[in-house]
Amino acid sequence: GAVVSQHPSWVICKSGTSVKIECRSLDFQATTMFWYRQFPKQSLMLMATSNEGSKATYEQGVEKDKFLINHASLTLSTLTVTSAHPEDSSFYICSAVRGLNTEAFFGQGTRLTVV
Amino acid sequence: GQQVMQIPQYQHVQEGEDFTTYCNSSTTLSNIQWYKQRPGGHPVFLIQLVKSGEVKKQKRLTFQFGEAKKNSSLHITATQTTDVGTYFCRANFGNEKLTFGTGTRLTIIP
Numbered sequence: 001g002a003v004v005s006q007h008p009s010w011v012i013c014k015s016g017t018s019v020k021i022e023c024r025s026l027d028f029q030a031t032t033m034f035w036y037r038q039f040p041k042q043s044l045m046l047m048a049t050s051n052e053g054s055k056a057t058y059e060q061g062v063e064k065d066k067f068l069i070n071h072a073s074l075t076l077s078t079l080t081v082t083s084a085h086p087e088d089s090s091f092y093i094c095s096a097v098r099g100l101n102t103e104a105f106f107g108q109g110t111r112l113t114v115v
Numbered sequence: 116g117q118q119v120m121q122i123p124q125y126q127h128v129q130e131g132e133d134f135t136t137y138c139n140s141s142t143t144l145s146n147i148q149w150y151k152q153r154p155g156g157h158p159v160f161l162i163q164l165v166k167s168g169e170v171k172k173q174k175r176l177t178f179q180f181g182e183a184k185k186n187s188s189l190h191i192t193a194t195q196t197t198d199v200g201t202y203f204c205r206a207n208f209g210n211e212k213l214t215f216g217t218g219t220r221l222t223i224i225p
Contacts, residue, residue: 034213036215041220042217042218043203043215043216043217043218044158044203044215044218046214046215093157093158095158100207100213101145101146101207103148103160103163104148104150104158104160104205104213105160106157106158106159107157108156108157109157
């Protein structure tokens with residue numbers, strides 16, 4: 001299967017700082033990338049959908065100014081958590097697809113802890 | 116709304132027993148996918164169902180798509196400890212909207 005690399009796998013940051021998470025499709029061009037947040041023992045909550053070269057589409061309740069998404073190329077999307085607070089601590093995971101009706105390939109996830 | 120309900124939320128079974136998880140939608144789906152997430156890991160694609168009434172098998176796993184394309188199930192026969200994890204369905208409503216079910220966490224009692 002295709003490979004999606006997400007970096008970093010874990011990060012600890014101080015309250016008020018910003019953290020950037022990268023998601024790369026290593027061996028295919030991803031038309032669309034998705035960003036999810038997962039709380040312990042819960043499902044994947046879609047935060048936003050991003051297509052290369054256009055603005056991300058955010059789900060209701062997700063602050064776009066807090067969670068900045070950039071999809072600069074067909075193989076790279078980034079999520080920046082700005083002015084992080086302890087309540088932003090979570091597991092963030094990206095996925096990439098070749099097309100909307102194809103399987104999603106997931107990154108390894110990033111565990112963010114804000115202290 | 117375009118939501119998909121997945122049940123049960125948790126399932127504890129004795130090793131060797133069968134397991135089934137269900138996903139239900141109030142609207143017709145274009146297709147549905149199933150994923151497995153091991154503890155501490157990321158979701159991994161298992162299968163995609165597209166046709167009405169479709170049944171697919173992968174060894175001890177049987178996937179079904181309802182005739183009306185509104186529900187789907189994943190059945191595991193004779194569970195093993197390696198089946199532990201959370202199983203998610205991912206519903207495609209056909210309007211570029213894809214939604215994950217809430218997941219079913221399977222634990223196995225050896």
